[in-house]
Amino acid sequence: MQGPKYIPPIPMTPIQYFYLFFTTSLLNSIVTQTNNYARTFLQTQKNISPHSQVLKWKDITLTELKGFIACLLNMAIKRQPTISSYWSTSPSQNVPWFRNMFSRDRFQLILKFFHLVDNKNLAGPRQPGYDPCAKFQPLIDQANSLFHYVPHQQLSVDESLVGTTNHTQLMQYLPNKHHHRWGIRLWMLCDSVSKYCVSFFLYIGGAKNGENTSEKGYHIFMDNFFMSIPLAKELYKLQTFITGTIRRNRKWLPAAFGNKFQVGQTQYFCSGPILSVGYHEKNSQRFPVLLLSTHGQATEREYSRVCRGNQKTVKTPQIIQSYNKFMGGIDTSDMMLYSNIDERRTIKYWKKVCFNIFS
Template sequence: MASTSRNIDNVNNSDDSDFVPESDETSVEDSSDISDAEDEPRVYNPVWSPNTAGLRQIPFTEENRLKVSIPGNNKPIDWFYLLFDIILLENIVRETNRYARLVYFSPTLMPKSRINNWRDVTTQELKTFIGILFHMGTVRLNRINDYWKTGRFFNFPVVREQMSRDRFLLILRCIHFADNSKASNDRLMKVRLLVDYFNAKMDAVYYPCRELSLDEGMILWRGRLFFRQYIKGKRHKYGIKVYSLCEPHGLAVRLTIYSGSDGELSGHGHASKVVLHLMRGKLSNGHALFMDNYYNSFPLASELLSQKTYCTGTLRLDRKHLPEDVKNSKLKKGETIAAYAQGVMVAKWKDRRVVAYISTEFKNTMAISVNRRQVQREKPLPIVQYNANMKGVDRNDQLMSYYPMEHKSLRWYKKVFVHMLQMIMVNAYKLHNFANLDTSMSFYDFRLEVIAALLPEREQPAPVRPPKNPMHVLSKTYKRDAKGNLVRIRCRVCLQEGRKDSKTVYICAQCPGEPALCPIGCYEKYHAPK
């Protein structure tokens, strides 16, 4: 997902190439929005000089810690449920059942549609559904139907015993995370529950380490979508852009999704708005933030510094307020030049190619860097620190890419849901190892234990087909008037609530007296547990 050219060193760490230039990441949909990283609420007049005295010392005033006690029995499933709790499960169950009823009562529904066999999903059934989704990432097949085949090439009893194919596909079709009946101008309304839940949950259970990295990734999506993006340097070039704040080892702390040029964080200074939004609750605590040249600028560095937050990263030389000496200097290989103003350092270094960088934490001193082949090279200290701390989003994406769960036929908001499930799994794994340094485990083993807990062994296989019409369903009345038209009957619930003129052709044949009920609202009220 994240660009493979984030590291100043060559991605293969070869001895003869130490710098791969950053890709120019722009969107075909909104290039003006994302190309301007500078947000200038005030006038900046930096006076640049070679004097380093202006750099500030900012202590880290927080502690990298769990904010909650170790969950349950300290098993992988306990850590997964810490981040994917019963509140989120019940919200998804409620919205899925609500949406399924809307589909069931659709006038365009075909008589042989699977939805005619719908019964309300339960929290336990949703856990089973999620377990099967995770296992589909462990054992990758091109077609969903293949997981239920019994031939010698495909035979997965663990899937067949847990849930029938039709039931899985029904839940996959109806799974929902928002009430469609509520009008909203929020383009992310369908996934707002997931994004807000993830951010709130991570804030509640964990405080990250001092060093943080911020980068964007892509959720693959090639269909029609207003806020679909194209970024040339990504593994998935077309898709939904996700901005993530991560620790260097890959734990995601906070995220937000780009929703178009008129979204909440869009417009002038878009990149700066994203940075300040993702750092909400972390500013003024002495964090060191690492970003690439898509975000960095002198105004943003000054703003972060005023809120006791360092920033370090690569820089585009066409940004405003940069020192002319640094911008225009001609360097030989190995040479570097730097200037300082208001606690900000801007520098340029010539290796195989020229790279510009900015830092409010480090001076432009040289440091020894060791690559994978144990070859030592001298590089500017800000670049060494950037390379060491800027891989958080890449590492998070790398872990998720090992067990891909997406399928081409999914709608965009379901792909976001699958992406969020994967992020929760990775974060649960990282938190487990953070709390169990002496007994840490591999991501593969952690993931399998979670799947095993979500898909426990059954004594008897689940029925292949669900019972027909297992829940009370509305049907049209059989009564007709003299002209052969269906007779409209007063709704039982509307009548009880004083709306005497409300009539409907739907009745519940399973209830005593076959009461007439409006399909939306009244059906749910009448059948609600009393």
């Protein structure tokens, strides 16, 4: 049965859903690591000014951590230009809720010392074995184990971007992203029907890949970054279907796909379980769109659209209509995320990733 695996008992409250993801073990771990980092900082830093706020540090409690996360989430809803603005007493900016949760200095201290792992166990940037994901990898692992969801058969995989300009080897440039073009890339797997994120992992280039997960019986939609004929064959052996666009320069495509297509022309080719289609929809397209599918049919469907003020009936391949219907899961997920996330700059790139995952 598709949908949530666990639903809190009636009456359901938002905090019950919060605890499905922010488990006691996760929260206690963050409390421990944050306090450890603060103590280590105070013991090892030699040039702390006698008037520095860090000297007022007191160990964070579990209750305070929950309040800190609540502040982060509410800062995305009630947006202000600076952190200090949330503690302003100006009549036009006054938000008493934040002052009732923390003093400004206490919140900024927790933000400064916030940590997920023990730095003593991590290799430095110039040391062998350095992992740029190490400081937030436990949170990714925790999130992927707690999505509590049985997806529909149709899934989509695509990229998402944690927008940042911080210096890190994880930095990627994605010119097709409208919200951000520079940032840290996540590969996301979403339910194409509900748009719910099922799992994700961080892209760090060819040095490391995501986990090899089995999606037996599912139908995955993907763009031309992933799609290839060997991948389609291999996944079909694992009883996983795929549909997606493919680049014209990929190997083993039908030679006829290199020919010129007339507007409205469709060509199908079948090789074993793989159905390939080329379709030239309109004059503005220089080349036809090419798709592969191991779960498609060489049929066309009619649909109506408005063209220059006139409604016309158009026939397009069933594979393309399925692709357009089920490929947008990640874009919708991003849209919901960016409307509820505080994208304030941070000095530490890994904190930006953490707070993005929180949201």
